[in-house]
Amino acid sequence: MVGFLRAFAAASAVPAAAAAACALSSSSCSSPSPSGSKLRFHLPASFPSASASASSSPSTSARAPRSITPMAAATAATADPSAANKDTALPELTTEFMVDMKCEGCVKAVRNKLETLEGLKNIEVDLNNQVVRVLGSLPVKTMLDALQQTGRDARLIGQGNPNDFLVSAAVAEFKGPVIFGVVRLAQVNMELTRVEATFSGLSPGKHGWSINEFGDLTRGAESTGKVYNPPDHSSDKPLGDLGTLEAGENGEAHFSGSKEKLKVVDLIGRSIALYTTEDRSDSGIAAAVIARSAGVGENYKKLCTCDGVTIWESS
Template sequence: MLDGICRSVRISVLHRCYYNRAAAIPRHAYLISAQWLINTSCLLLDIKHFEVDLANERVVIEGHAAPSKIAKALKSTGRTVILRGQGPATGASHGGAAVCIFDTFGDNPALPMPSNTNGLARFVQIDKETCLIDLTVQGLTPGKHGVHIHELGDISRGWMSAGDHFNPTNEDHGNHVGDLGNVEVGTDGWGDLVLESSRVRVSDVIGRSMVITEGEDPCSPLNSWQGGRGVLSGIIARSAGTFENMKKVCACSGKTLWEEARIQQDKKVSN
């Protein structure tokens, strides 16, 4: 388990409103502004290279920082940011990408999520031996919370219906493929966990579920459910790699990605 990323990852981000075609301000002024924003926002991140594409409202960033940290830094500028894809910086094809949105709280999906409580995990198969896992969570109690991939993709009863930890090699608890350790949440309710796994494969976990527990999981072989009850759960679904998703309109609603992003943000605020 690593605190940082030792492999270089390229991500493609939609970053809204760098350039207003109706305004009289020259395009190059927006380009300079965009470059300044990224340099300022990502000053403390390990960024190797970035490209700003005003025509497509896109920023391509290459570096060793986790995608969640880059997105958070860009959002701190007040812009709307949408992560569109991620993959190896070499441009070589990767073994897939996936995302898990933690949209179920406790064991009753019918109940609304508590205010300002949400989580997201991203998976990128960098190469055959390495899967990057980038998890962020907000709104949980301060302290450590266990993070696990579960064998089933059934969260009809939240964590209660997700099955056991994903354990295809029949190992003791603490050494399951699905045992990802703990995410530590600070006093501000924010926590993140970034690691590289040589055992998790994106192709093996798509369609399964993830659960974050109410307490710390010491990952010992004595009990498969250390960490207590699950508080957040979600389904792992396939997501796009770098430049694999070029759409700007959501087919399900007909709204632009910016409109959808604002709707989702409003839901978080109102919950």
């Protein structure tokens, strides 16, 4: 009889624990499958994907998940080169593109294509200035690819929050001869900056990268100083530490994420450096100076119309 009561109590604890988990969860909890083999919980979008945690051991999976900073979450989402083209949720910003549009048909084609993308809140198309302005949380690359799929030339010309910041965007360009790439930084608010990067020419594997103190490129990354860390930043990890990039077999690496406490205005004239090793123990393999980039509404000018060359055709 005692054994029966113990078995009954243990069996009763399972649905009770599941009910408690549902009550504590901020998301809705789906009911068990008819076979009763699994319970499925809908996690918030900011949590790692289920596939990322599937390999953890039973003893590990039972623990409460650690809080994950936006930068760490974005790194996890883009570290796998095979996931480079997947959309990564980012803080919302206004992004402007110059697009080769000649008529209302062009406007309709561009708008219809962008409306198929999830993560966009507002789309404005200015035919006279050939400008498309988008408010949303998608990476620049995703939106640019969509625009070019309409068969029209397109180029990013501005990003940021209109009228909110004196300097809202910056860019660092890596121009070879081996490593090519671009890093874009855009101020979301005073506590958060979006970081997007695309590189080619890297050796396959993981590479450290960081924002460094100086823009001195006389000896490449070696002369850019230490990792940028303002005096008021109280953390064991320097503010300019951008974590790890992982390049695929083709030498390409992509990153989309955000960084707390980083202010774009404080970064102009500094540099972004790439390293061979993940821990940045080497002298560095490439670096580029961070320069101010156009914010929203600051870059509508085309080149001289006397020769018919427009902004997206210039080098």
